[in-house]
Amino acid sequence: MLAATEIPPAPTRTEADGLPTYPGARRPDRRRTVDRGGIALSVWEWGDEDAPPILFAHGGFDFAGTYDTLAPLVADQGWRVVSFDQRGHGDSQHAHLYSWDADLRDAAAVLDSTSPGAIPILGHSKGGALMLQLADALPHRVSHVINLDGLPSARSWPDVPDHHRTRLLNGELAGWLDHRRVAAGKIRRPGTVEELAERRGRMNPRMDPDWLRYLVPIGAHQEADGWRWKIDPSMRMGGFGPWRPEWSMSRLPSLGMPVLCVLGLDIEVMGWGTLPEDVIPNLPAGARFVPLDGVGHFVHIEKPAVIADLTLELIS
Amino acid sequence: MSTPTSSAPAAPSGPVTTMLTHVKVQLALHELRSGTGRPLLLLHGLGEHTPSVVPAFAASWPGPVHGLDLTGHGGSSRAPGGGYTAEIVMADVDAALAHLGPATVVGRGLGAYASLLIAGARPELVVGAVLCDGPGLNGGGPAPHSPSVIAPTPDAMARAATDRSLPDPFAMVELARDVRPDDYASTYARQALQFSGLDAPLAVAAVVRPPWLAAVVAEPGVVAEPLAEALARYAALPTPER
Numbered sequence: 200m201l202a203a204t205e206i207p208p209a210p211t212r213t214e215a216d217g218l219p220t221y222p223g224a225r226r227p228d229r230r231r232t233v234d235r236g237g238i239a240l241s242v243w244e245w246g247d248e249d250a251p252p253i254l255f256a257h258g259g260f261d262f263a264g265t266y267d268t269l270a271p272l273v274a275d276q277g278w279r280v281v282s283f284d285q286r287g288h289g290d291s292q293h294a295h296l297y298s299w300d301a302d303l304r305d306a307a308a309v310l311d312s313t314s315p316g317a318i319p320i321l322g323h324s325k326g327g328a329l330m331l332q333l334a335d336a337l338p339h340r341v342s343h344v345i346n347l348d349g350l351p352s353a354r355s356w357p358d359v360p361d362h363h364r365t366r367l368l369n370g371e372l373a374g375w376l377d378h379r380r381v382a383a384g385k386i387r388r389p390g391t392v393e394e395l396a397e398r399r400g401r402m403n404p405r406m407d408p409d410w411l412r413y414l415v416p417i418g419a420h421q422e423a424d425g426w427r428w429k430i431d432p433s434m435r436m437g438g439f440g441p442w443r444p445e446w447s448m449s450r451l452p453s454l455g456m457p458v459l460c461v462l463g464l465d466i467e468v469m470g471w472g473t474l475p476e477d478v479i480p481n482l483p484a485g486a487r488f489v490p491l492d493g494v495g496h497f498v499h500i501e502k503p504a505v506i507a508d509l510t511l512e513l514i515s
Numbered sequence: 516m517s518t519p520t521s522s523a524p525a526a527p528s529g530p531v532t533t534m535l536t537h538v539k540v541q542l543a544l545h546e547l548r549s550g551t552g553r554p555l556l557l558l559h560g561l562g563e564h565t566p567s568v569v570p571a572f573a574a575s576w577p578g579p580v581h582g583l584d585l586t587g588h589g590g591s592s593r594a595p596g597g598g599y600t601a602e603i604v605m606a607d608v609d610a611a612l613a614h615l616g617p618a619t620v621v622g623r624g625l626g627a628y629a630s631l632l633i634a635g636a637r638p639e640l641v642v643g644a645v646l647c648d649g650p651g652l653n654g655g656g657p658a659p660h661s662p663s664v665i666a667p668t669p670d671a672m673a674r675a676a677t678d679r680s681l682p683d684p685f686a687m688v689e690l691a692r693d694v695r696p697d698d699y700a701s702t703y704a705r706q707a708l709q710f711s712g713l714d715a716p717l718a719v720a721a722v723v724r725p726p727w728l729a730a731v732v733a734e735p736g737v738v739a740e741p742l743a744e745a746l747a748r749y750a751a752l753p754t755p756e757r
Contacts, residue, residue, distance in 0.1 A: 235596075236672070236685070294596050295586075300665050369638075369706045369709075379538055383539070433539070440602050441694050443696075
């Protein structure tokens, strides 16, 4: 088993020979590291170093490589696309602790390392909600916001009586605490490229299997006993805590810069189940809202050309 | 597993400290007084650490007395890059309970909030929790602040880098800002009330009552009483079978 520091980073464009390919996908041109406060974040860039920058933030349990189809389309139109692996994800360092405020601080550190001025920011899912808060916290640093199915609503929360809710919460809490009691010794299960792609497909059932196979050598690393996803095994899907979905949505009306919100209308497991009627009342003046019929949560992967066109129309 | 990794006396007549593993953090659990019977577990406030001797209020406790240094405090690990939440602090306490078994918990400030959370989350392991005044009692209030990027000052980071006795500056800024909605706190009180099997599993000794604590006190079955009375009441309770 390799130590975290021994795991080689995913390849850049010039290092990707021999790896699986996918139509339209292109690895980043450069990789760099940002370290503020003790966590080394892996930052990836597509396009000319001197081009105007745009910052992309990925969703939970994803990594920057999931922008390998969207980012080149934007970069090829004269932009420097900068994305980063969030702490514990992809090639960024596994942290002792994870929190929303820490993710926001990390995103601000990457923004600082990219440009001193205001730049466009784009985020998918959790990354979209994170970028809403970044824009609300640092409006002088953000020129445009593009939100890709990252508008949390309370719709996916079960509507159950109080005493059942108490029982559900207690089960969830005990499960989380039980996980933390054993998480120190956890390692990701090894497998073949095919097996890792199949596992990821369970949470991304609409994704093309070829795309999932393409992602494995980027988001996973190979050892003697097989491939393992790099994401910190101490992290766990789901959760609890005081945070409410409306706290993210409530950032939206405050934004004063141009805003584009895209919503995939086919509900799936990784999404929020948010409907247009949840979003429309919260749109700031002049914001563009694009609901996409027949598209799931991963709008940028299912329709990269559509998202690239919408993004370029907003920022150009 | 939150198993002890080492055990050594801190001083010839001082507390015995056991290091517990909580994922990537090493937690210092101090035995302030040995003994038999149900332990009393002390949880300090934000920026504090476990006292070196048994506090006067715990002198008459019939069993052993322990204190846990929460992540980022005292003899426990700091978390590079932060990421502190009250729920992580609750899980610190769970690591101590995994080692000690059922215990009565007394918490100050941040430790009081953690006492509430763990009493709700592990009702079978907490035989009474007493919530007391102390640093970090309020947290960040009941609703999110205007958004900001929260970070310690460079000066605070530099001081903490050279002086290991200081609490982690990330803990200080993050745990002073964590949102504590009153209805969220109430759900933990209800879990303790519904699943602990005790008539009054939560005692509020704090004089200051931020919104989360006012909501907890308002739950039927939660008792507001002085610390000494609460401890006497819990000392008389039998310890549940594990």
